[in-house]
């Protein structure tokens with residue numbers, strides 16, 4: 001344990017897709033304060049999604065000051081900072097001015113689908129998957145970096161001068177927090193770029209050539225890779241948190257897994273936020289999927305080998321609830337979906353495949369299209385709402401079936417977290433469809449919590465992951481309660497709906 005006089009409050013910076021949160025935790029793992037702000041989503045063309053990286057940095061500057069003010073604390077009370085972030089999203093900037101040269105290209109952005117389809121056609125998928133653990137997809141960072149290099153003159157000029165810097169959002173924020181002194185990322189974030197060798201944990205610069213990026217450019221432009229628990233540097237003067245060390249960094253899904261204390265092989269968590277991301281811990285060896293899952297690093301402790309996971313990434317989950325609210329207008333708030341969905345007994349034969357940007361795991365079909373099927377004149381807005389929620393449970397089933405195929409193990413229980421898990425009807429349906437118990441953590445904000453745990457380990461507030469396990473609290477358990485024949489019928493209907501969604505958007509399968 002740290003000396004009694006040392007600060008013991010941990011600050012977590014959660015840099016999500018739609019918002020940025022700053023949370024403070026004490027050594028008992030209790031959240032002291034949490035402040036949040038949304039940032040603007042830019043959709044300049046169909047399928048394109050961008051963020052203003054400078055806006056995210058400004059939000060961090062302001063929210064860190066606000067969190068301290070709310071808690072009536074100063075930087076001297078903060079022991080350490082943990083960072084967690086939306087993954088894959090690419091920022092490119094000028095090292096000499098710290099100015100982004102393009103808006104950040106977000107993980108959901110599918111502008112490089114065509115390039116990826118060509119690479120698949122040319123037979124690159126097997127090599128990339130065996131090296132990086134990731135199939136070829138516009139989702140990951142590499143093709144986004146290539147796009148910036150190809151489409152902005154400034155990127156090419158900076159690259160020629162050795163002043164181009166690439167990073168995921170963690171790297172961009174570490175760079176700014178340290179006054180441009182540290183250009184670094186953690187191994188979990190690096191494992192999402194399609195440029196890291198998943199077995200060695202090092203960049204494979206030669207892979208750049210597959211995506212059309214000069215490996216010499218990458219050697220200068222990519223950040224250093226460190227373990228998730230590591231001393232990344234201290235915050236520069238002039239900021240509310242000046243002088244505080246940054247000792248934990250994890251991609252947001254890995255952070256949620258860490259916050260759920262998924263430390264051992266065979267344990268799994270599913271986070272239901274904008275998208276839905278299942279991580280199944282596979283221990284010290286990477287498992288290469290034959291069923292449409294990704295191989296990813298779950299975390300790496302200091303002086304230890306990486307711990308791996310199989311990941312099932314589902315692009316659309318809570319975002320579908322937002323779509324019903326913002327685009328269809330059949331609910332006014334996300335929470336209203338509960339009363340609308342509960343106004344009907346079941347889905348009334350309606351299935352909703354939310355393939356708004358194609359289908360991610362385990363299907364990986366860029367040519368799938370959003371589909372509502374099974375409509376009759378009996379169907380109401382309630383049935384559509386119900387089908388939209390059910391879709392998240394079915395998509396989770398599909399990724400868990402893939403995990404069971406890849407590992408040969410039946411999942412024993414599923415730990416869940418994220419904003420959608422407040423929906424108890426959905427949790428019951430999830431348990432019914434999976435036929436396993438669903439355990440919700442008391443804190444559904446496990447992403448920020450996981451970053452705090454990693455940072456706290458880094459400064460000795462907690463001595464081991466066993467101590468962190470003791471902090472896990474239950475927020476509800478749901479057991480399967482459905483006739484097995486009905487389960488089978490429902491699942492068969494979902495898979496027929498998937499077949500109809502696939503292929504609608506033309507021949508771009510990846």
Ligand SMILES: Nc1ncnc2c1ncn2[C@@H]1O[C@H](COP(=O)(O)OP(=O)(O)O)[C@@H](O)[C@H]1O
Pocket residue numbers: 016017018019272273274275317318319320321322334335336337338418419420422423
């Ligand atoms: N009662 C509810 N039922 C279903 N979905 C909900 C409910 N309340 C919020 N959501 C959805 O949960 C998501 C927010 O979860 P959160 O974990 O904060 O996401 P993220 O971290 O990806 O921004 C939103 O997409 C929202 O529409």
Ligand SMILES: O=P(O)(O)OC[C@H](O)CO
Pocket residue numbers: 015016017018085086087088107251252253273274275313
């Ligand atoms: O910001 P979230 O919670 O939607 O998570 C985004 C994921 O990291 C994308 O891979």
